[in-house]
Amino acid sequence: MTDFDVAVIGSGFAGLTAAITARAEGASVIVLEGSGELGGSSRLSGGKLMGACTRLQREAGIEDDPEDMYRFYMGLNRFRLEPSVIRTLCERSGATIDWLQDIGVAFDSRVMTSGEERAARMHITVGEGMAVSQTLVSEAKRIGVEFALGMKVDRLLVADGEVVGLAVGADTLSVGAVVMATGGFAANRELVSKHLPLLANEDWYWYIGAATSDGSAFELGAQVDAQVVGGGRATRLITPNFGNVLEGGYLPGWLVIVNGEGRRFYDETSSYSVTQPILEGQRAPVFAVFDEESKNSSSPDTVEATKKVSVGKRDGRAQKWVKAMLDEMVERGRVLKADSLEQLAALMGVPEQRLLGTIEEYNHDVTAGQDSHYRKRADVLRKVQTPPFYATELRMAHVALTAVGLRIDSQARVLADSGAAVPGLFAAGECTGGVVGDVYVGSGNSITSAFVFGRVAGSGAATWARPDIPSASSREMDLPS
Structure with missing residues (x-):
């Protein structure tokens, strides 16, 4: 006799979704949260999801296809992900967003393009991650999920190779199945150095999630x-060294970004899904260049209007690329200032003639009304011609999520080194690896993964713990009609 059918470790989107799903299918469920607050890093997120064939898309007249989403996702990641896992993500994404609506999560009626995808797939929740988390907690409590706060699981209990419980210190819990949803590890710099060597010595490093993202999944998985x-x-x-100011991954279009050779190398309004791999291939340091006119005209309205994607002004929140912030950073020495472009090149440490040639050609394109090299939107092009001139270094130093973790299969079962599924152990969310690839596909990539595989894990755990519960194969699948 077990204490609970299913135990879920972690209370972010993946954990809460798994708990709701397992409980709705008839299992008794407890969620163990290591901190004193529910929600994990998920509650701090923007609450955006991506999905194909949703009700919201149909209502907006958007035609989409999970196969197209799958091909785009895999192609962007050079097919270096497991097809069965990504097919599950794409094929169940639409029904998962519909399910969230059904349990009370509020969505904006707009469905937008956030990356480079063909169809608009970004779904915007009302109230961001905090509101979504509160809705999930309310639904879980309504249907009888139990919660235990301040319970940091340190051991899995195993009998004959099967996970049969867990432990917090001397306290043990007997369960039929465990779902790990412990989050990522970006708050643990030791693990960051081990698993993300490019960030090992990054002194601008900032993780925008919760301190509970400490990588406990690695120890439990071992x-x-x-x-x-x-x-x-x-x-x-991508960020300048303006402190821990969260403004998303989109830059205002009036910036001119050059590499350590003084040359432009991409469309500055590109989505962060492609900005990261592009910048990783450039000679450092990388700088954003602008002039006095652009600085003085930068306001919350003009900044948002020149971004590739904007879902609205950030009222009451600090912004990086507005005049007041830029002036402050000039005073603090984090934005370089010069009376001529020649002087600016010297301060930047880039070849003078290359920078001058880059800006001359860019200004010519502005006059012509077309970015001849990178096809940046004509309406955001601004000349760099009014002194003084400015430059600030940019780095890929702010971490939104980690994507190294436990390998799962398409059924969210944790896989052992032998390749076999670990009996009774499932996982979802940021503690897993192999779902989010080298390229982040667009706004909502990781959150959609948390919800989709949270549902898969919750259903699988309930079925494992309670054989009397119909298996997923005998129930209606979350496939588009």
Whole structure:
């Protein structure tokens, strides 16, 4: 006789979704949260999801296809992800967003393009991650999920190779199945250095999630010889050294970005899904260049209007690229200032003639009304011609999520080093690897993964713990009609 059918470790989106799903299918469920607050890093997120064939898309007249989403996702990641896992993500994404609506999560009626995808797939929740988390907690409590706060699980209990419980210190809990949803590891700099070597010595480093993202999944997974995959993968956002100011991964279009050779190398309004791999291939340091006119005209309205994607002004929140902030950073020495472009090149340490040629050609394109090299939107082009001139270094130093973790299969079962599924152990969310690839596909990539595989894990755990519950194969699948 077990204490609970299913135990879920972690209360972010993946954990809460798994708990709701397992409980709705008839299992008794407890969620163990190591901190004193529910929600994990998920509650701090923007609450955006991506999905194909949703009700919201149909209502907006958007035609989409999970197969197209799958091909785009895999192609952007050079097919270096497991097809069965990504097919599950794409094929169940739409129904998962519909399910969230059904349990009370509020969505904006707009469905937008956030990356480079063909169809608009970004779904915007009302109230961001905090509101979504509160809705999930309310639904879980309504249907009878139990919660235990301040319970940091340190051991899995295993009998004859099967996970049969867990422990917090001397306290043990007997369960039929465990779902690990412990989050990432970006708050643990030792693990960051181990798994994300590019960030090992980054002095601008900032993780925008919760302090509870300490990588506990690695220690728990090691107890059952679980595979770890996704080495080196994390979603990093481009940022100047203006402190810990969260403004998303989109830059205002009036910036001119050059590499250490003084040359432009991409469309500055590109989505962060492609900005990261592009910048990783450039000679450092990388700088944003602008002039006095652009600085003086930069306001919250003009900044948002020149971004590739904007879902609205950030009222009451600090912004990086507005005049007041830029002036402050000039005073603090974090934005370089010069009376001529020649002087600016010297301060930047880039070849003078290359920078001058880059700006001359760019200004010519502005006059012509077309970016002849990178096809940046004509309406955001601004000349760099009014002194003084400015430059600030940019780095991919702010971490939104980590993507190294336990390997799961398409059924969210944790896989051991032998390749076999660990009996009774499932996982979802940021503690898993192999779902988010080298390229972050668009706004909502990781959150959609948390919800989709949270549902898969919750259903699988309930079925494992309670054989009398119909298996997923005998129920209606979350496939588009």
